[in-house]
Amino acid sequence: MSIDESTAARVAKLARIRVEEDALPALAGEFNTILGFIEQLNEVDVEGVEPMTSVTPMRLKRRQDVVTDGNQRDKVLANAPDAREGFFAVPKVVE
């Protein structure tokens, strides 16, 4: 599987990372190196093997479906680059 510049651009878009046009050929090259390395996995016979979901066999614990946290608005907003009137502020989303 070889990645061209348009695929690299699409991946960057999906990852929400701006990549300038002139950086795309180098990025595609790096992807190809890494994916080339990963291709070795095709040598392994994985017929009938279950994909791992949990490395240690454990049952996730359950708890009562009740509120355990809250009323911490100021703490939640304390690190926001832009917070106003008790909300996170972002550029206009809806026209």
Add this chain to the structure above:
Amino acid sequence: MSDLNKLGLAEARDALRKGDVTSVELTEACLTEIEAAGALNAFVHKTPEIALERAGAADARIKAGDAPAMCGLPIGIKDLFCTKGVPSQAGSRILEGFLPEYESTVTQNLADVGAVMLGKLNMDEFAMGSSNETSVYGDAVSPWRRGNDDTPLTPGGSSGGSAAAVAADLCLAATGTDTGGSIRQPAAFTGTVGLKPTYGRCSRWGVVAFASSLDQAGPMTKSVRDAAIMLGAMAGHDPKDSTSADLAVPDFEAMLTGDIKGKKIGIPKEYRMDGMPEEIETLWHEGAEMLKAAGAEIVDISLPNTKYALPAYYVIAPAEASSNLARYDGVRYGHRAKLEAGDGITEMYEKTRAEGFGAEVQRRVMVGTYVLSAGFYDAYYNRARKVRTLIKKDFEDAFAAGVDAILTPATPSAAFGLGEMGQADPVQMYLNDVFTVTVNLAGLPGIAVPAGLDHQGLPLGLQLIGRPWEEGDLLNTAYALEQAAGFVAKPGKWW
């Protein structure tokens, strides 16, 4: 007492209990060393006020006769741990200015038993790297050098600041985290001890996430005994981490008898790599001989899927990272790019992440995005998870055949020079983790023990891999190896 910063945890604890020294004295000795060690770039956020306040409280506690093992001992904390009110950036620009409103469970556990935080330690950005060269703070530098050659060397990564600080005696011990080898490789590069516990032994709550199914915190120390002491303080069940194991934490230190008679130690033939320096092969052989002389039985074993561990890791870890790092959006915390008129929310995300993430992090997030994208999920991600199942089974088969621990080299080379590892090909750097990454994929405990010096005078380590949840037994085998190897070399002070 002089050179208090050079003490290990056990010695300092004993001196504190005897009243030979105070925590404030220990802490001041470390703070003085840290101030003079700017050239190592290990401590990136210093917290002397917090340290002295905690030291004073610890002294009062010791005087009152209420002194847990870590009480009053000054340590460094990797920047990946969230520490309340103290910068916690994971070595990244995107978390610039972030001051957590909460404390990670591991650092809280350490604070509860009276440990003294000296500051935050350098690391590769988001723990992605093997040389501490991807950090926003710049490279951490190893205190070790090749003889009289003053080329700056890497302390390893991603816990490079932790390794440099412990090796240079800037602190008594440090926390690290290990996703593919980030505790054990830097420990091996700096002649220190690094333990990655079983997945689930230490809570991940409040530790900035890289690859959640692989990440595990652990101690980086000057001796195996210190690792046992510190693991006991860090570990324990935490309801805030659903993958934290609800198991009792044994007294690991009490399990250090040095008696390994009758233990079966496996030597996996697949860890004999082409191009590996002969010195490492020799050291590995010597390590096996030492364990044999101590009464262990050495058996050849096979872990047939070893070769596929790194490629599987470089699917699974980036996939999880791409998901975990989606939270850095410029909205809730950290850096937000300056926007131009007319920029909408998509431009805000894209510019923020382009400015905030370094090259290696961007690369891994995008590789992860690719392997999870429609059409490739089965070919890459699911296949890698199946291979992971096989890698874990390799270990299970060995343990089922009666093997108690597995001995391998810790790294395929000694520490390299900063900037020496190919910039062009990221895969070259990834190969550093070839012996350690299998352990994360299988969720097992692994420990790097310093075992010798190479021809350049640089430390080399051996790795022991144990059964799940049997860190106590693993530490005891490591203790026997440490005793036999008798590694005492320290870097000459140039900084």
